[in-house]
Structure formats: structure tokens, C-alpha cells
Amino acid sequence: MFPTPIAKTSRTWQVTYQSLLPLALIMWLLPLLAVMWFSIKPASDFTIGNYWGWPSSFEGFANYYLVFAGSDMPRYLWNSVMITLPTVAGAVALSCMTGFALGVYRFKGNLLVFFMFVAGNFVPFQILMVPVRDMTVDMGLYDTRTGLVLFHIAFQTGFCTLFMRNFIRALPRELIEAARVEGVSEYQIFWYVVLPLMRPAIAALSVLIFTFIWNDYFWAIVLTQGPESQPVTAGITSFNAQYRAMYHLMSAGSLVAAIPPVAMFFLMQKHFIAGLTLGAVK
């Protein structure tokens, strides 16, 4: 193990390390802790300039209540949910199939199609912006959640295919060969042999895509406009405009917008990291 395990080092370094850990963490998260601190202060603290001192009263509950009751925030959150979940389902379903096709079959152009998915997943969004926006307008889907979902599914399929194909590649081929010898049809192989084995990959991808889509901002402002359809990342700017300079509310609002992916990460940590670090180990 590298660096040397702490248990094998001198007593002084052990104590230093143990005290450095929390200190480093606080420094690392300082900007975020500052926002948390703001979100529990009352409005009066900001008007009298008591930014960092002890809060004159703890208004955490009232502030967060106002975020939900006094703005479009619940609506934005709901939009985010209704954009994110269908995208996750759609992209994962499509890429299970593309990944299966590219991972199991040998045919001409296999690698070409695969590389096309990989390359497409890395292109800058701006090269797609004008045509995609135009097409969404033409389909009558501009400023709708559906318009956003369709694009997200398509784009995420690139990354998901990369992921699924490599995952299926690593499965033992003998399983599929054996099924074929038994006379199982290709569709049944997909459904009964491969898909059950892909469960960890599906879990990992779902959490990752959830986070990516929830946090998307660019496409939200390109394809949607108002509280009817905008997700929370775009909505937070309208929220901040509504509560301009009311830092206790803006802080609370930002934290609320950030909670779902954070919760997802802590609940599904193992899958999340497995997905993110795919390929980081040979």
C-alpha cells in the first residue's frame, strides 16, 4: 500500500494525520459551509452587516419553508424530476441494446459505429445547439419537458453505449455461446442471459446519468424558458432574481437545488464510483 499505512508510522505523525484530516476537510468544503451558514441566518443579519458573526436568531426552518412556499421552486424541482427520470430510463434502455449489439456480435463496421458513439459523446454542445434548437422548435417541443428529454436521451446514449459495450465485452463469452448451442434465440439471449448480468452496470449508469441530467444547465436554457418546463438549475436564476440580495433565501434555494443528486450519491455511492472510475484500472 502506498503511501505507508498510518499505523506503521511514528506516533507523532499518526496524531498529526488524525488532526489534519478534519482540518483539511473543513478547508476543502469552506465555500459550501459558508452557504450553509448563510441559509440559517435571518434577513436582519444581512441588513445590519452581520455576515459572519453568530446569527441573531436561527431561521433555518423559516428560510427553507419560504423556498418551498414562496416561489416556483417546487415546480422547478418537479420539472427536474420529470426530465431526469425519463431520460435515465430511455438512455439506459437504448444503450443496453446498442451495447449488446456492439459487444456481442462481430460484423463489418462494428468498431466504426462504436467509435461514432464515443466521439459524439465528447463533442462540444455548441456544435449541436442551433440545429437541435431549430428541430425542437419545428416539432413544437420548444419549452416543453419532452423536448429536453428527447435530446438528453439521444446524447446520453453515446456515453451509455461506451459504458455498456465495454461491460458486456468483459462478460464471459462462453455463456452466450452455450446458450446458442442450446438453440436459444438471440432475443432470448439478450433478455434472459445478458440483461440479468448487466444489473450492476445498469445501476451504475442510472446514478451517473441521474446526476448528469439533474445538473444540466446549458440545454435547459437553450430548450426551455419558463417555470412550466425549466428544471431547477435554470430555475434557480429566476429564483435568485426574485429574491435579489436576500442571501439567506438564495443560499437555502441553492442548497435545495443541490440536494437530490447529493442524496443519490450518498445512497448509491458504490455504484456511482464504480461507474465513474470505469477504465481507471486496467
Added chain:
Amino acid sequence: MTVTALPDPAAAPRRRPRRFRQTSVAPILFLLPGLLFFAVYVIIPIFQSFQISFYDWNGLDRPDGTSTAVYVGMENYRYLWDDPDFWTSLWNNAKWLVLYLLAIPAGLFIALFLNQTVTGIRLYKSLFFFPFVISQVVVGLVFTWFYDPTFGLINEILGFFGAGPVNILGDRHIATYGIIAAGLWPQTAYCMILYLTGLNAVDPEQVEAGRLDGAKGLRMLWYVILPQLRPATFIAFVVTVIGALRSFDLISIMTDGGPGFYSTSVLAFYMWDVALSEFGFRMGYGSAIAVVLFMIMMVYIAYFLWKMWRDERGV
């Protein structure tokens, strides 16, 4: 050719067994939905953007449905060449690209710091990774307040040491660096998690062998550990470069391209602002900017694909 030239399916002998036909049709059927979606929303629009970049277009159609676009040839690109805001954006892109790579050594440093087995270390790792999970919009807001000249915590800290307040985002010479620093926060967390996973897989026998040979500290890191971390470094490099070139959210949230005219803009932001700004839509010009950005990105994409292709051959 006449109809009689077609083989009669009933008379022709079954050349291939059923199995064969299924394995050639199945991949097409499995690919089709995903490929269709991807082609319509990603592949074709790339070519359309190239095409639009040769037009002057405000994004509108005439009532009869025809486009108002006017073909102008290379005019957009010529205009780009003389556009100072374009060069500012490109220069800022270069700053992003170079400074963003600091996330890799920083991530390695934190990973080495956290690669221990003391109680609660799992929670520490998760909390260090935390910034990556938050949306860039929130990161942007958090850092905007962190930098605020009147109440920002950073000036509070500077004031403690007797240094005067600085208005990081209000000064066009340093604003970009302030935004990059904010971007480094989640990106370092990402690199850290890549390295933590990599360190987990480092061969303990090689480390022991290195120790016996007297390798310690930095020498051990350089000669024994880093070579084994190469896959993690490669992924970290790719995602960091792509992330740097994609930077948009933070700029839009923290400075909206300002202060002044596009002093913190990058190509991704400039393109968006040109094509969809409140001063009128310039889709053709925007597409030309997007094409330039795409070409820069293509260098890295090609490198990544080449690497992948080599690995595929190796298998």
C-alpha cells in the same frame, strides 16, 4: 433486369441455417433505435452546423416556411478573424485548458493524503468527493458569494491577515482565474476519485519490492506508483480537457461573460451569447464559432479514439 432474374425463394435451397440469419439481423435490430436517436440529435446536427456556418441567419423562417438564411460563403469566418471578442474567448480557452490540468496533480495529492485505513476514512473520501456531485450552477453561486467583495469569506480571511478586499470577479484581469479556481474544485474531486480507485489496485508486491530496494517517498511515487496509475491519469487527462473546453455554466452564472465585453468569455460561452443573445440571433456566426471549438475538441477526440483503437487491437 426483369422480374424473372430474381431468385425464387421457394425454389432456392436454404443456403444458410436459421441461426446465421438471426445473428446477422439481430445486431441491426438492437442497434437501430439507439443509432436513430443518436444520428438525428447528434451526428446530423454536427454537419448541419457546418452548413449553417456558411450562412447569415437570424434563426427565423418566412411565413411560407422557407428559411431566411442567406449564403455568405466564408464571410463568417473572415469576420471571426477580425473579431477581438473571439480572440479574447480563444485566449481564455487556452487559460482554462492549461490551468484546469492542475486538477490532476491536485487530485493525486488529495488521493495520496486520503489513501489510508483509519476510522471514518470512507466518510472523509465521500465528503471530499462531494463538490463533483453538485451542479456547476450551484458551484458558481457558491463561489460568487465566496468571492464577494463586501461579505465574501475570502475577503474576510484576507482581512484577517491585513490584506485589502479584492473584487475578484469584478476585475477583468483576474476574473477568469477566479472562475477557473471555482471549476477546479469539482474537477479535482473527480481526479481524486479516479486516483483513489487506481491506488486501490496498485500491486502491493511491487511496492514491497520497491521498499526493499530502498525507494521511498517521491522516488517510490515516481518510479513505482505513477506507472501503475497510468490508466487513471489517462482518463483524468481526457475528462479534464473535455471539461475545460466545455466550460460554460460557471462563466454564465458567475460573470455572464463580463466584466466589460467578454473579458471572461470562452468559445462555448461566446457562441451561445452570439447565437441566442438579446441583441438578436446570429445563428450563422454562432455556428462558425462552434465549428472552431469543435475542431479544437476534435484533436483530443481523435487522440482518445486512436488510444482506444490501439487497445482494441491489443485485445
